[in-house]
Amino acid sequence: MSQTGSHHAVSEETLPSELEQAHQGEVAENPFADPGLPPHEPRRQDIDEKAARASERTVALLFTLSMIATIAFIASFVIFPVDKIIYIWPLGHISVLNFSLGMSLGIALFAIGAGAVHWARTLMSDEELIAERHPIEADPETKAQVLADFAQGAKESQFGRRKLIRNTLFGALSLVPLTGVVLLRDLGPLPQQKLRHTLWSAGKLLINQNTNKPLRPEDVTVGSLTFAVPDGLAEDQADFAEQIAKAALMIIRIAPENIKDKRERDWAYQGIVAFSKICTHVGCPISLYEQQTHHVLCPCHQSTFDLSDGARVIFGPAGHALPQLRISVNSDGYLEALGDFSEPVGPAFWERG
Numbered sequence: 001m002s003q004t005g006s007h008h009a010v011s012e013e014t015l016p017s018e019l020e021q022a023h024q025g026e027v028a029e030n031p032f033a034d035p036g037l038p039p040h041e042p043r044r045q046d047i048d049e050k051a052a053r054a055s056e057r058t059v060a061l062l063f064t065l066s067m068i069a070t071i072a073f074i075a076s077f078v079i080f081p082v083d084k085i086i087y088i089w090p091l092g093h094i095s096v097l098n099f100s101l102g103m104s105l106g107i108a109l110f111a112i113g114a115g116a117v118h119w120a121r122t123l124m125s126d127e128e129l130i131a132e133r134h135p136i137e138a139d140p141e142t143k144a145q146v147l148a149d150f151a152q153g154a155k156e157s158q159f160g161r162r163k164l165i166r167n168t169l170f171g172a173l174s175l176v177p178l179t180g181v182v183l184l185r186d187l188g189p190l191p192q193q194k195l196r197h198t199l200w201s202a203g204k205l206l207i208n209q210n211t212n213k214p215l216r217p218e219d220v221t222v223g224s225l226t227f228a229v230p231d232g233l234a235e236d237q238a239d240f241a242e243q244i245a246k247a248a249l250m251i252i253r254i255a256p257e258n259i260k261d262k263r264e265r266d267w268a269y270q271g272i273v274a275f276s277k278i279c280t281h282v283g284c285p286i287s288l289y290e291q292q293t294h295h296v297l298c299p300c301h302q303s304t305f306d307l308s309d310g311a312r313v314i315f316g317p318a319g320h321a322l323p324q325l326r327i328s329v330n331s332d333g334y335l336e337a338l339g340d341f342s343e344p345v346g347p348a349f350w351e352r353g
């Protein structure tokens with residue numbers, strides 16, 4: 001470690017103005033030279049013993065204040081009952097105990113910190129030092145020694161000669177991580193096909209989510225957005241949240257000639273189309289519908305889907321069109337599903353695995 005104020009050794013008596021002149025002379029000689037640290041300016045406490053003593057007293061006072069506050073903290077804890085309330089402006093009505101504990105502890109900690117800072121700033125040495133950094137790389141002798149030690153260790157362990165030990169060690173080390181894989185089973189049963197299927201199946205009636213009644217084609221008017229759930233899904237069943245999160249459906253009616261996608265037209269009933277309500281980005285429920293354009297907007301990150309064109313994504317981060325449910329009308333005149341969605345609903349992560 002070396003101490004540098006400039007490149008020259010500087011005696012304590014050297015006046016600051018002389019130091020500055022010497023420093024400026026160096027800079028004039030070579031403007032690209034390392035300027036080093038600026039010369040040390042002595043503080044008042046460095047040259048005036050009276051000022052140093054005043055600082056010492058201030059620091060001692062702060063530490064004493066901390067001691068008093070700590071004693072006050074303990075006393076408050078003993079003296080004040082838990083339920084005593086007082087009014088203190090502007091805090092209002094507060095517990096005496098909490099207030100006194102908080103104040104005394106705050107002062108105790110603050111006084112220690114303030115005392116330490118004042119001590120460091122006024123009395124401790126403030127001369128800047130440069131700690132020379134040693135090269136990180138080992139010197140050639142150390143490297144050679146490490147290699148020699150390694151070779152010696154390998155020889156003494158007979159790692160190369162005892163092939164049986166070496167090979168079984170490799171086997172043990174490569175198998176032991178499998179224990180972690182087996183423990184993953186504790187995370188719960190595998191999802192199996194649960195993420196790929198919903199409650200929709202052939203013949204399931206479309207139930208209006210608001211009225212809880214089966215939907216008829218005449219209930220779905222042009223320009224309206226209707227939400228539906230599968231028949232038989234009851235709010236009090238244990239897996240209601242899980243099932244509705246997958247099966248939620250939105251239904252709109254579009255003039256058949258305005259449906260651009262052929263499959264969508266085939267899977268619709270007289271222009272009534274049913275799509276998953278779960279956004280394919282990260283699964284928010286979609287709820288904003290623009291009648292004129294037949295666009296639906298996900299409120300989470302603004303993915304926009306065109307329901308007149310296979311619900312393809314026309315804006316936003318979603319990576320995949322909304323799955324469509326194929327629907328028809330049963331003999332009683334109610335809308336019914338003709339099967340499940342053709343692909344997993346929700347974030348595109350799950351599809352086509």
Ligand code: FES
Nearest residue numbers: 279281282298301
């Ligand atoms: S969840 Fe719909 S855009 Fe992100």
